[in-house]
Amino acid sequence: MMRSLASLVLVVTLVVPHVLWSQETSDPNSPREVALVIHPARIDVGRPALTLLPKAEDLIDEEGTAFYAKAAQTLPPSLQQAQLTYWLNEPFNSLVLDQADVQAALQQAKASIEWVERGAICKNCNWPAYVLGRMPANLSEYRRLQHLLCLRARIEIVQSQFDKAARTIGIGLAMSKHFGEGPTAVQGMTGAAMATLLLRPVDDWVQVRGSPNLYSALHALPRPVVDVNVGISAEMKTVEASPKYNAMVKWVYRRQMQSTLALGLRWMERLEGFVAALECIEGLRHFAACHDGRLPAQLGDVMDIELPNDPATGKSFAYHLEGTRAILEVAPPKDGGPRDSVRYEITVAP
Secondary structure, eight states, X not given: OHHHHHHHHHIIIIIGGGGSOTHHHHOTTSOEEEEEEXXXXXXXXXXXXXXXXXXXXGOEEEEHHHHHHHHHHTOOTTOOHHHHHHHHHSOHHHHHHTHHHXXXXXXXXXXXXXXXXXXXXXXXXXXXXXXXXXXXXXXXHHHHHHHHHHHHHHHHHHTTOHHHHHHHHHHHHHHHHHHHTSSSHHHHHHHHHHHHHHHTHHHHHTTSTTOOOOHHHHHTSOSSSSOHHHHHHHHHHHHHHOTTSOHHHHHHHHHHHHHHHXXXXXXXXXXXXXXXXXXXXXXXXXXXXXXXXXXXXXXXXXXXXXXXXXXXTTBOOEEEEETTEEEEEEOOOTTOOGGGOEEEEEEEOO
């Protein structure tokens, strides 16, 4: 029992945070700050709709976990995690200069990424049931695969290959959802963190001239994007139904899982706030395109589309203008701290 709880703590404190970008943990007393120079873009109803998850008609009746396992097994050992992390955190303008090196790394991992693509379009994923004291297999490998997908999306955005970038983000989100809704609490939290990572390239997307508006694609994502309740509930049911543990052990386990549940819900709600903020920013791009590059004085001025509320408050996002710059703030979820919030500084490209 203690081994199980210790393993869970180890994964939460060491493995999952590394799925996120380093800005998340640089200062626990400050929100993540993101400066965006956006290019106006109307919501184009005449353009074929982009999606950020595989379409239902493209899904296949196969079992996805085998494909994800093959992706993990075929990862080339020569890939350096430190280098991947550097590219993930690299400012967009600098990444342009490194794109040849990034593409070379992606080529090394081509076979693994293709297995992920296969898994992402599967209707089902039958992960092994939870076993006390045992962590899900391939956690670090799945993290690295998500890093590779994020990098591929960033490079596709550098090259203005927006349809390809949307597909890559969708593959990563599908894997995040598959993994995050597996039968363990750790999978739930890891899946939420992975999905957060895979949406970060949208920050790059909105800053590239000619990038189509993603409002409709973001609006169509399921809510929650990754439901951590699925894994937490499945894990607890497995333990409660097991004849191996007496009433005292199960009581201790329930007490320990209370904090895990709170943490998992916080990460899920943080992801929801992030998605809603990106949707709101695409609404600002649409408004700017319709108003000669101006940003609205208040979010209520965006009247032809429905902007989401901040999930943490149930109210409109905190928003105001400072000259030609807009400040959009995402509140932390319940029981969250400053590091769970985001402050966007948004200007319109000339």
